[in-house]
Amino acid sequence: MRDKGLYNNILNWSKDHPGRLALGMGMVLALLLFWNCLPQPLFEVPYATVLEARNGQLLGAKIAEDGQWRFPIKDEVPQKFEQALLEFEDDAFYYHPGVNPAAIGRAMIQNIEAGKVVSGASTITMQVIRLSRKNQPRTYWEKIKEMILALRLELSYSKEEILALYAAHAPFGGNVVGLEAASWRYFGRPPSQLSWAESATLAVMPNSPALIHPGRNREHLEVKRNRLLKRLMQKGTLDSLTFRLAKAEPLPGKPLDLPQRAPHLLSRLYSGGHRGERIRSTVDISLQKQTEKIVQRHHKLLRQNEIHNAAAVIADVRTGAVKAYIGNTKNPANHHQNKVDVVTAPRSTGSILKPFLYMLMQDEGMLLPDMLVADVPTQISNYTPKNFSKTYAGAVPASEALSRSLNVPAVRLLQDYGVPRLHHYLQQMGMQTLYYPPEHYGLSLILGGAEGTLWDITGMYASTARFMNRYDVRDPQTKQFKSRPLHYIEGKEPTPSNDSFSLNAGAVWSTFEAMLEVYRPDDEINWRQYLSSRKVAWKTGTSYGFRDGWAVGVTPEYVIGVWVGNADGEGRPGLIGNKTAGPILFDLFDMLDETSWFHEPLYAMKEVPVCRKSGHRAGPYCTPVDTVAVPTTGLKTEVCPYHRKVHLDTSQEYRVHSRCMPVSKMKSKEWFVLPPVQEWYYRRNNPSYAMLPPLLEQCEQDVDATVTMELIYPHDASQIYVPKEMDGSKGKTVFEVAHRGSRSTIYWHLDEQYLGKTEAPHQMALSPEPGQHRLTLVDEDGVTLRHNFEILSR
Known part of the structure; x- marks a missing residue:
């Protein structure tokens, strides 16, 4: 009822006062128009992409899409520039509502006396409006619009925000827009570090940037700067000594190049959707500079062997935050694809994945740290892995096979473990480049048959080290391995993967211990003899054809990944991980703070009797026997068969x-x-x-031939392909046999036809016709070994 009465009163009032109603409605409409006249956003312009270090220092910037050096808005304006600007442009800035009536009156008198426009009476607020309405004609009607919009701007923005808008969008000559871009382009440092002379120079420049660009009309610029400095002194802002020193400072020369401390990281941000943003990274600028120097120093040596590219990543193990990011080398002639970010480029992994197989097999109870593994000539189907040295040890402890990066034991272990299983766990650990199913890679997966990125692989090692740092026997959650990729944006830590799997900390510990024994570069070869030497679990990798050299090292505090090679894939003799990437890795570790070593996970280990010679759990006939701490999962392994x-x-x-x-x-x-x-x-x-x-x-009767003799090649192969020689003639296959007797004689037969006899070494080159065949070997004691095989059509 009260609402109905109020409505009737308004209706009766409007009937009695129609003129007042129209006026009121007009005022309401005017207020609505005034309130909504300010564009949102005020500036629709593209900004440069700016990359900062963790402490806010500039690492680099990419020019805005309109070709202007215009940095994103900063909340604060340095005090020196603010005082110089307000003295020059608007000394009543903090007292007027956006329009200064006194200044308008003074400008009108000056313009009438001069017979032309010599003063515009624009406040800083009005100039912000004019900058936002670019390319508008300079008319009285436009000036009125600026005043209205300036009044409206003051109602929604603080004085500090208006100053920041002006500082970010004022023109400073050429394609330089905004205080921050001008400070870097003309003086090579941030606005907060400018002197009084430099601040005054930039304060007067937007007044007429085309006329007083530092590259020309320098006398005019200097006069205006010095006049402003004098006013600041007269006002008491500067003392006389500071004034004289400021006047003596030279004007800037031609525009300077902006810092480019992490250009590949900047490009990665830009292409990743962070265009026109100011990104605070996790990069430590001091480490970034030192890393760049070290990589470039090694690059000078490497390029003498036509090795032109290198990349390095340093990250904090605990958080995954990147501390240094070198995507590629700086080449003198700006070629050799140095703009490619090799950190994210898929490359053949070489042997860099072997520690994960060694760790996972221990976790599954399939391997003990020093268990003997076979290192003999091996052919599996049509795949014949070779050791880098082209030699064989016969049998070697698993830890030594890892530290020496022997290929044949790794392939044989992977055959036992299973390619699908390793493929699955590598994906769960953070390897994102396994685009194909396991059968596509086969056993070559462990020797570089798959491609990986330095980013992923370094992150995988970091996640493994983080697992060790977090492990606590009292907390079951810490027994679950969860990968977490590295990150480079401050405050945006990626969440751990949803995928997790149980992992025995003892298996990780023994893997890191084995990685301590990887042969270090020449300068580090005697590292154990020095108390100051740090422990680093590290691994190298070299891809087929000497195209990629890898080195990844980890401590509880840091992980470092290094890649060396040619971005175009050209291989080079001597491009070996240990010789090329390894020295860079240890030079980078040497510049870091003191590091510690992982705590042995005692509750994930168990002391068991182990055969000293075979590394297996001791059987009833083993002697001598050692008591060794092994992962608790190692209790599943078989006792010594040897x-x-x-x-x-x-x-x-x-x-x-x-x-x-x-x-x-x-x-x-x-x-x-x-x-x-x-x-x-x-x-x-x-x-x-x-x-x-x-x-x-x-x-000697009834002796099992396999106890005395064994085929080296073909050991398991039932199908053999014999290629033709270069001249088109029949090729040959070299059959090889091992015999326990060092002076034994073996008599060779093929399909019941006698071929001849051999004494050690027992080798014979044969060229059977395509089809099924039987090889029969008989030693002087009558011990016989038979092997059926098929020669495939040529």
Whole structure:
């Protein structure tokens, strides 16, 4: 009822006062128009993309899309520039509502007396409006619009915000717009570090930027600057000494180039959608400068071997924050694809993934840290891996196979572990470049058959180290491995992956311990002899064809990844990870703060008897035996298969068995025996290896041939492809056999046809016709070994 009465009163009032209603409605409409007259946003202009270090220092900038050096707006205006600007342009700025009536009156009198426009009476607020309404004619009607908009601007923005808008959009000559861009282009430093003379110079420039550009009309610019400095002194802002010193400062010369401390990171931000933004990165500018120097110093040496590109990433293990980012080298002639960001470029991984296989197999209980693994010539289907040295050890501890980066043991281990399983876990650990299914890569996955990025791989090592840092036996959550990629934007830490899997900390610990033994570069070869040396778990990689050299190192505090090569994929002799990327890695570690080492996860380890010779859990015939701490998952591994009880005659010079000698006359002894092929290579490198004594003559019946002889090639192959020679003639396949007897003779037969005999080494080059064949080998004692195979059509 009250609302209805109020409505009737308004209706009756409007009938009695129609003129007042029209006036009121007009005033309301005018207020609405006034309130909505300010454009939103006020400035519709593109800005430069600005990259800052963690402390706010400028790392680099990319010009705005309209070709102007216009930095994004900053909230604060340096005090020196503010005081100089207000003295020059608008000394009543903090007292007027956007329009200064006194200044307008003074300008009108001056213009009438001069007979032309000599003063515009524009306040800073009005100038902000004029800058936002670019290319508008300078008319009285436009001036009135500016006044109205200036009044409206003052109602929504603080004085500080209006000053910031002016400082960000004022013209400073050429394509330089805004105080910050001008400060860097003309003086090479941020506005906060400008002197009084420099601040005064920039304060007077927007008044007529085309006329007083520092590149010309320098006398005019200097006069205006000095006049402003004098006013500041007269006002008491400057003392007389500061005034004289400021007047003596020279004017700036031609515009300077902006800093380019992390150009590839800047380009990555720009292409990633951060255009026109000011990005505060996690980069430490001091580390960035030092890293750049180190990489460039090595680059000068590397390019003598036509190796032209290198990249490096340093990150904090605990947070994943990038501290230094070198996407590529700076080449003198600006070529060799130095603009490519190699940090994100997929490259063949070489051996850099081997530690993850070693770690995962221990976690699965398939491997102990020093368990012997086979290192013999190997052919799996049509794949024949080779060690870098082209030599074989026969059998080698798994930790040594990792530290020496032996290819054959790695491939054989992957065959046992399974390519699909490794493929799956590599993806869960953060490798984003496995675009194809496991069968596409096959066993070559562990030797560089897949491509990875320095970014992903460095992040994978960081996540593994972070897992060790976080591990706490009291907290089950810390037993779950979750990958988290590296990041470079301050305050935007990526969340850990949703995928996780249980991981034994002991497996990680023993992997890092094995990585300590990777052969260091020449300058670091004797690192253990110095107390000051730091422990670094590191691994190198070299891709096929010497195209990529990798080195990744990790401590509880830092992870460093280095890549060296040619961005166009050209291989070079000597482009080996240990020799090219390794020295850079350790020079980078040397510049970092002191680092620690990981705590041994005692509750994830267990002391067990381990055979000293084989590294397996000790069996009943193992001797000597050591008590060693191994991952608790290692209890699943088999006991030593290489130690067995051997029966000897009374002279202990011959082996015997119960079918040829009474048990009462036999002597028993524990013996370390490797399979024939492994033994063939192992004994060359281990003179202490004791071969089995020969069988007593009457005990040689019913001997298993595989105990005495074993094919080295083809070991498992049932299908063999023999290519033609360069001249078109038939090619040959070299068959090779290992025999326990160092002076044995082997008689060769192919399809029941005698071919000849061999004495060590037992090799024979054959060229069978396509089809099925049988190779028969007989030694002088009558021990026979047969192998069926097929020669594929040429």
